[in-house]
Amino acid sequence: MSVRKNWSIAKLLLGGYTASVVSLLIYLPIFLLILFSFHAKAFFSFPFAGFSLRWYMAMFEEEFLFRSLGNSLIIASIVTAAAMVLGLPAAFTFASLRGRKKDVFIMFMAVPFVIPWLLIGVASLIFYITVGMELSFLTVVLSHLTYSIPVVVIIVGSRLLTYNIRLNEAAMDLGADQLQVFRKIMLPQIFPAVAAAALITFIWSFDNFIITYFTIGSDLTFPIWVWSSIRYPKKLPIVNAVSAIIVIVGSLIIYLLHRKGLLEEII
């Protein structure tokens, strides 16, 4: 009996701790951000000066905001598609190699993974300028891909490593040819990993600031717009309003993905 009681006290303490850390460290700033997106005044101050939707209205006059959002969507889509085309086949290579060759291949693929993004940005900038390429959208896409391809290879490759190849043999034994095996047996099972890799790539590319910062030139993406607006008190509430919309729409999407069971693969 006494043992049980101790456990529930520990559970209560740890549960309370978890709840407070998550709400204070993770949610409090988000909550305030959303709160002040409805603030009547431009500066955040206490007490609260009253609700207003003026920043949501002001949002629509921000031409650069919508341009940058559009650009980010386009860049993230191209990066995701290209990372899949280039990365998926290499994931099969990754899963099929053994021993020393495998180590070398992983090393080669994983280096972009294990150095700070800043270095990818700096190296890219120097490279493009040296070879005379104009900084633009294209250079952003090219640089994002140096990180996204390894992400796809490693996420999908790891799933393929644990894939039970006996299933393929069983299917072949039952009369399926190689293409059928791939389509009907393998693909459905590795699909969650592929979807996860695509999702992570898309979100990462959409949200990336550091690499983009060095490679974008005079174009705009959403994070770059945020960077240039955030320190101007007149623009900050607009940034907050956009964020509030993003977090609500995003949560809805996450919830739907969760319902479909797609998120478990990422976690």
Add this chain to the structure above:
Amino acid sequence: MSLKLENIHKFFGHITALKNVNLEVNKGELLVILGTSGSGKSTLLRIISGLEKPDKGRVLINGRDVTYEPPYNRPTSMVFQDLALFPHLNVFENIAFGLKIRKYDRREVEIRVKEVAEMLRINDLLDRSVAKISGGQRQRVALARSLVLHPDILLLDEPLGALDMKLRMDMWVELKKLQRQVANTWVFVTHDQHEAMALADKIAVINTGEIQQLGTKDEVYDSPASLFVASFIGEMNFLEGRVTEVKGDVLKVETPVGEVEATMQRVKGRPETGARVTVGIRPEKIQITKTPNDCINTLSARVSEINFSGVLTTYELELPDGSRIKIQTTSRQMGYRQGDKVYISWSPEDVNVYVTQ
């Protein structure tokens, strides 16, 4: 008395996991607790070890009440079902874990680990990782980790489950030898009746949280205390019937295929005339003949299946009412074929009778 359990009850929410369990084990005995999964056998073992506390009742070890003592204050040690070897420690460190916790000095730890490793023939593996040894070897490491502490009672929770049949059978012989060698009390939990028969001095058959029977192997096999035990251990033919006469030492039962006689000492409960009963006869206790002999308990039957499996030959016979009965014999050539008409008979001393109502 090495181990004594008194009126143990254990509830998980509304589910009764153990109901009034009483057990006694003598020093140096190997008790097997035999039951299906969900019967409460593992819970019982965990109560003995101290990993669970009973809701009612007492646990006595060497006469001392340890019901509320934590595991490390009990002279017991447990070999877990999944062995629970520590993956980040090598074989030596695994075996030495309990000694180090008890702060034995290094030399003593080394001596004792070496000693037990030698006994279990794993002394060549001491600096290996536990991930890189075979299933049988892992088994021995788990045993060594417990035995090195010289526990008065060793508890084993289906530790052989992961091994293949051949290896298991070898382990039975070896465990039995080992147990005699270390001469402490062992409590071994299993769902496998063959394992129970191979290892046990005493067997406790447990079902839905209740001990059905506690006895020696012979007692449990020859005179199962309940229908459950009768059907769980070994094979048994059952005939339904109604008591027609109780006279002195003899009980007569009318079954659809004829009259069956039993001696009273094999009758469980006190049936009166007219009571519904089930009659059980072991397949190897039944004789089979071409012509009717003048014994009591003789029935006619027809051979429907013959199956030779090495040592034993199993006949499946069809009785006049269509029900089937199994017979086992060690003699191979009896000259019967499928479809032959035969007579079967058995002695009243081999009949177990259970009151059904």
Add this chain to the structure above:
Amino acid sequence: MLPSRKGLLTWLGRRRWINWIPSTTYLLLLFYIPIAMLMYYSFWRYLKLFRFEPALTLENYLRFFTSPIYTRVLLNTIFIVGVAMALLLIVGFPIAYFIARYVRSSADRIILLMLIPVEINYLIRIFAWRTILGENGILNSFLVAVGVIEKPLPIFFYNWFAIVIVTMHEWLPYVVIPLYISLRSIPRSLYEAAHDLGASRLQTFLKITLPLCKPGILTAIFIVFIPALGEFAIPALVGGKSGYMIGNMIENQLLAAGNWPLATAASVILLATSLIIVGIMVKILGMEALYR
């Protein structure tokens, strides 16, 4: 004839050079050559603003290591990220333990809950901390209200500790997840066995839980440490003077001061620092840590 595992995977991968040639060529051209170029520039000679000439000189490295400012910036960077990392592990471990031990059935939901704010771009989120730590922020208002201080103090924001706080905010979920995965994979019977063999709770934690969590701890360090080392937006937004990091220095030298040789030399030093950290980790963990 049934194909062997090797045979089938050959069909899927190995001999099909077309599978791996495009991606490796891509990385070679757009990652490895730029990195090599970056290294090459670090040996050039700086003349004046955006003017430098090819050379093979070590003067940029010498300048970096002999300048008390630059070495201080490097050490400061490692210190700030190290403090944030240590605090993240200390704060995150009980959460991971709580999820793995008590609420495992709803683990995905809790982790998801921690991840939802990640949708908001991290620049916005970290800057939102100004509403808490800034001069007019909640913390100051609270301290004034309870009478600890008389008027708002500008000491909680724009310094190195603000970087630590926002780094913790940004990375906490990514520390909890690998720790949780490690903890989840420890079978309960191991705890029971340790208990049965006489280990106390503290001994069990130190001898069983912690060593078996090592992969999770190292994965967490790996996920957080490397990007954080090269961060320049966070220190620029919230770091102030005491939070000047090597990322800021590189960015400044590259884009404003126009000293590419020095910027690239500092980059190579940052690269070496991260690779040394990864190297130590791979050594302890084995290669598998990279694709687990």
